[in-house]
Amino acid sequence: MATVTLDDLRKEYTNGQIVAVEDIDLDVDDGEFVTVVGPSGCGKSTTLRMIAGLERPTSGRIAIGGEDVTDVHARKRDVAMVFQNYALYPHKTVDQNMAFGLRMSTDLSKDERRETVRETAEMMGIEDLLDKKPDELSGGQKQRVALGRAIVRDPDVFLFDEPLSNLDAKLRTTMRTEIQRLQNELETTSVYVTHDQEEAMTMGDRIVILDGGELQQTGVPKEVYDDPANEFVGGFIGSPSMNFLTVRVEDDGATTRLVGEDGFDYELTDERLRDAVGGRDRVRIGIRPEDVSVSGPGRNAVETTVEVIEPVGSDNYLHLGVGEDFIARVASDVEPEQGESIHVAFDASDLHFFDADDGESLLYETERSAAPTV
Amino acid sequence: MATVTLDDLRKEYTNGQIVAVEDIDLDVDDGEFVTVVGPSGCGKSTTLRMIAGLERPTSGRIAIGGEDVTDVHARKRDVAMVFQNYALYPHKTVDQNMAFGLRMSTDLSKDERRETVRETAEMMGIEDLLDKKPDELSGGQKQRVALGRAIVRDPDVFLFDEPLSNLDAKLRTTMRTEIQRLQNELETTSVYVTHDQEEAMTMGDRIVILDGGELQQTGVPKEVYDDPANEFVGGFIGSPSMNFLTVRVEDDGATTRLVGEDGFDYELTDERLRDAVGGRDRVRIGIRPEDVSVSGPGRNAVETTVEVIEPVGSDNYLHLGVGEDFIARVASDVEPEQGESIHVAFDASDLHFFDADDGESLLYETERSAAPTV
Amino acid sequence: ASVQEQNETTTSGDGGADDTTAGDDSGTTTESGPAGTAKAWYRLQNTELEARKAALKQFNDDSKHTVEGSDVSDLKKKTTSAIPAGQGPHLFDWAHDWVGDYYQRGFVTDRSDQLNVDLGTYTDAAAEAVQFEGNVVGLPYAAETVSLVYNEEMVDQPPETVADMKSVMDEHHDPENNTYGLSYPFDPYFVSAWAQSFGGYYFDPENDPMLGLTQSETVKGIQFALDNFKPFMPNDPSYEAQAAPFSEGNAAFAINGPWYLSTLKEKGVDFGVAKLPSPEGGEARPLTGIQMWYFAKAMGEDDADTAAAQSFAEWYTTNEDLLEKAAKNQGSIPVLESLAGSDALPSDVRAFSETVQQGAPMPTHPKMGKVWQPLTDALTKVFNGDAGVEAAMKQAEKTVRENWE
Amino acid sequence: MSLLRSVVRNVKDDAVGLATTPVDTYREARYTAEGVLAGDISPVRPLKSLGLTVGALVVVLALLFPIYWILISALSGSGGSIHSVDGLRLFPEQPSIQPFVWVLGDLIVPSYRIGLAIPFTESALVFDTPQITFLDASAYGVDNPSGFKMFFWNSLTVAIPTVILSMCLVVPGAYALSRRKFVGRRKILFGYVLLTQVGGGLGIALLIGLYTVFVQVGLNDSKLALSVYYAATAVPFNTWLLKTYMDGIPVSYEEAAVVDGAPAWRVVVEVILPLSKAGLATVFIFTFLTGWTEFVVAQTLLGTENYTLPVGLFSLVSEYSVPWARFSAFALTFASPIMLVYLFAQRYIEGGLSFSGMEG
């Protein structure tokens, strides 16, 4: 068990033409489970592989357990990694797959190895599979073996690179819980890469959001959800996505009104919010679907039409005629007709404000300084 | 445009040792969008491929547009299919990929073909890609081309075999909407196979649920969600899954109590429900996570501990100490401590009852007969 | 037809003036009968090939007949498979050692009754060589044998005796510095001079026993060669390896045949040719080969093609001009009686000619064919020091006898 | 045709790639150097790369040393020989390309007279095309060049029909074996796998029988018959190879085409064949090589005027001596087109030979 520290980590490919990871700083505490999330190509895998020692950083430093390992070969770092396609050795049995790491990196005798493997297999519920070859296993079983192979070595750090993305939805949920359970039990420092924000949110003690190789935000999941540092984070975290609208700020001194297309007109009264948007012509506002409610006509209620109604069983998603693809999540018994005209309302405290140009949150900094968390 | 009728369709492999599809009956109306969903290996693809003519049924009949096509070769059926991994011809440009079907199945001249392809490409927003090879496209673009290739032929029936499963979550949502939009526009009869119940729910006019090669239930999504025909359907549809508990039925004539482990004790008052469970020792009850609410102590409130709290941003999932993995979906501001003891309650009308042995719904039949829908 | 075209395009018409004047005494024009076309096969070195093509052209120009020549790459295999299959040529050119075997197998035809030339025109040995049991199966045009070649830069005066030669070889033999005393392929044909010098023989149908491998004289001869020459030679008995040092000017002597001379000229070695030196108590007596045009099976019928073939063979083997030129340019040793010892010949050829006089023609008997391989194996073994001469020859003789059965 | 076009395009890409390699290498070197200077990149790494590259080069050169040695003797003028007494030499003493000139002979396109009658008039336009001289052998003192050009032509006329024929035999067979199920399929495949190996060296053993049959049927000395024979010998291995390759093409492409309404043969022509490019290229090279390098059968069956290059090469060797310089120059000239073709087809061959269908 150990901390992981990334210090100004940078990785360039093809002679600097592609910057895959751009100067990332990150501290992972001992025993912490950090999820790294971001869209495809944002540099998640590259970061993880640098921690594992499979790629060499172009610049910057990596420390594990306080010790600088930047120039240490992968096989000398005490980390275990779970790969997206499991990467089980196809010609070895499950037993041999799990024992391989022990054979390579410890001095255990054959019997000790067998014992260790058996224990772990029991813990993972795969003791019956030990004599099978990976080909004979189902996806979920393979995934379990891959986990077992990592766990059996009892490493300082676990690294996961989208370990669940090849499983189907149901199995994914099960495995997700299983990994969490294991992590709770073992308390090994873990870095978990995924492109699925829900996975990142539910699993991580802390969540790291990357985009274009750059770190966007780090924080406890709920914090990130409630207070995204920028428009990208706001849009990326949460499903369905946060709705965005560009609005004109009309400030007559007494009141501040946000005016958009499609008849959007919202009056801000809260001083803090008025300050945040003050002095700007245009801002982007963000509002989460679950914060939009169907109401009667009234102040700050927006009239719009229901374009599509999408039932997901537990809820209904209403696609509304505001901006591009504006969604409201409502209870499944709220069932307006398609094309019906309705009023929707939202609380000012649920609004997020972003700079119309660079997308930075207008509230984030202030709140940070008010109540620093990390 | 045409109807699709499956009549006692059955497919066996390896000389009847594997029954992939077991006597399925299904009518798809003209212009209807039917989604077929089920766990891996349940026979979804096999069914679809029989409709396309790529597999020959062991027994049973298939009719398209009222015409029996069971013995008609795939290339003579006027269907178009979108494959999971797109199956775009890697050596042809997007243009040639799209024109191929037209060349093969119509007598259009070269210019007409080009015109048709261009129109469709515009509709799909891929007119700029026409000269590229599939390799040069991103996942989403490939998917669009694959759709375009199917659409351009203007077939009687569209068949989709998990067309979105290779895309990442965000893109999947976008493409989902896009397919729905197209289907609305074109009104072509479609059969859409997926293993993702959410996709099936949101997209389908009607949803078909398969398991182990057998048809479990057909119906409008909401109906299936609210009134699953059996435990399998109840558990498969909806996320997080329906919670299940096996309970003893204690009927003292006046009241009926359902008693389970972990201190579960629920008194049924509703006559209809009491009738349904009447005369049984044990039943399975099912309750959806969103129907479980945190309450104060009271009648029918169950006291339990919070084992894990999973925040997904918009909501929190509480894993409770009832049965195995009992989940409550609560608002994101309900944040009990892990290990805290709380009371949860649920409405009797939200309860589902299943036979403890064969899993059949105890309410389904009665409701069916009361209000037949399809 | 394509052959002819090719001949025309590749023979660049050198010496055309000579050709026209040379055809005066050819008997072909006097012959009657229709014009025929004959096929002739040969296997020649590049240098000889040009002359051969020129000769063919000359004949075809002057005669009503046509002879098409082809350079065939594995003549033995080709003839043995093609002739019985009826695909063979009319004539083919090879040394006389196949005479007996081929006659017995019906690959060649006796034309003694139809010949227009008298065998007396050729040297006795040559006339003898082209016959088998009284059947004339071809006409001879040259002899070949091995003789002594010396590097004039190292050797002033060719040695008369082996003892003399040895001292010169000793002087120049220094493998460390890449010079050798002698270049001498060690195989039955090349070694025959010594094997036969004390009265030994390999095979002689008139002798008893026919097989002379284990005769003490033969063994002595081979032992002699081994003792006197091997110490001054490169280690590899094969032709290629042996030929190299002398032709690069790195050996004092070579024992080799006339075909070697063109290589030497090409490489610019200053060489002289002399008679083989004599061993003490004997005389070098190499096997000689007679190069001849065989009358192949296709000449069994008396038609125009056969006439064409025969008239070519007769013209070729008796044309003094042609043969003299061959002697000058390719070191070919004439067997036409009128040219044989003539002073008109270049000195190399005269030297070879003298050796031929000392030599013995190779036996034509078919049994001889089965002697070569075991004998070669034996000599290789002996050369490598894997067996004594006596033992090796015993083994070889046993194998030969087995093969004969 | 589109297949051909795509091959041409790929060849072009490769050529461009080859040409730009130095530029890329330079760029990389500069980037690395800058990195090292700036202290970002540890100097050990580039040095290690350099060391490994040099090591690999040494191994490659050692393997190719016999070829180099042949080259030296070919460049040593007519007197060159691989049996050189003068110790190891890394460079020819008096380099001369004469042997190569001798091999090639004149490369002269003679001038032709082209007459164009002008209609309705008596007159005609007459052009004399200029004589184009690529190589004038006599300028190098070569008077009697080798028959290389004729042999080359013969080899070409043997190898090309061989390739065409074997493609015709192999491609349908491989397709059927890979994609269809029919009676005897497994037996045939098994037989092919077996004969793939037994067939390889039967050449000599079968020579007698073969020759007899050819002679009796009157087919000896026919280049076409030889091509057919080569094609026949190439069938098992190449069918098997291509079949294995085709196994790796996902069935969904085919299904997509069928659903698109394509009949069986168009599926093959438009989908399977273009996707089998690598496999086809491999089969192409292998069958071509058969026709190009086979010696024993060609020598037995062909007459002088039909000699192919290997036979022609060997006819340089006479009973007693090998003209090494010319022999070597001939052989190297002979091998050079194959090297070039391979250089560009390498990518396909390495893909085509991967036996992807064999795993699992």
Add this chain to the structure above:
Amino acid sequence: MSTASRVARRVEDVPFLEREDASLLLVLPGLFVFSAFMLFPILYLLGISFTNAEPSNLFAGDGALSVLTFGEAAFVGVRNYVAVLTDPNFWNSFGVTWLFVATSVTLKITLSIGVALIVTGDRVRGKRLMRSLIIIPMGLPAIFTITVWRGIFSSAEFGLANQLLGALGFSSVSWLSDRWMAFLAYNVTEAWLAYPFMVIITVSALQDVSEELHEAAKVDGAGYLARFLHVTLPSIKRPVLFASILTAAASFQQFLIPYVFNQGGPARANELMVVYGYREAFTYFQYGQGAAISLVAVAFIGVFMWLNVKRGKLADGVNDA
């Protein structure tokens, strides 16, 4: 055009092209031509092997019909086979041949895998060019390269092999006149002839080795050698095995090397099977006996291959495809 297309449509509708069994028709041409040129001669050889055929009697008689009667050759029963199987030289060649197969295949595999690893190495630059150069031997006719190697292994002090030994301070070796040295020379030459084919197969196989598996092994703490043994080798096993079996067949049937080097010498000690057959058949033109030898050789190699194909499960791809 339209008629043409109509005809084309008609052809497309011919049902048999889509029938599975009709696909046999696609395989038949290849099978037929192959049988005509390979199986017929084998049968013919089989016939001859029971006669006293030699050139003079085999080709006697006219017309194609005489092919079937083996000319005028006479039936001699199994005499040829008896002669072969009782010949000690045959059994010597039999043993040497298998020894040669074993040693040369081992050498070839080791060499090729080594070379293939080198020319696919991560850090090696110019790999593609190296790979192209390395296959040059494949483009030269075997007869030529073998002649050259004959020169290399000359026993003379100035043979290339001896010169190299000399440069390293060893004394000259009589390569071809010492049994085991000659055997060694055969092996080296055979390996050199065969490595291009083996290397390209190995290279292709290496390129299919999953990078992820290597990384997994690295993270598991495996060094280069361990990764080679546990990841690379198992992944390339099947293609390499396949190539090895092919090349084993080639070694078994090697003719030119022993023949050109020293006719299977010294003194028939290293006579490989085919050379033995050639010597018996062609030196003295005993076609009948030659045929018998060839067939015995073919039978052995057939059994060898059959075992390999079965055991190496080479036809497996066949079964489930």
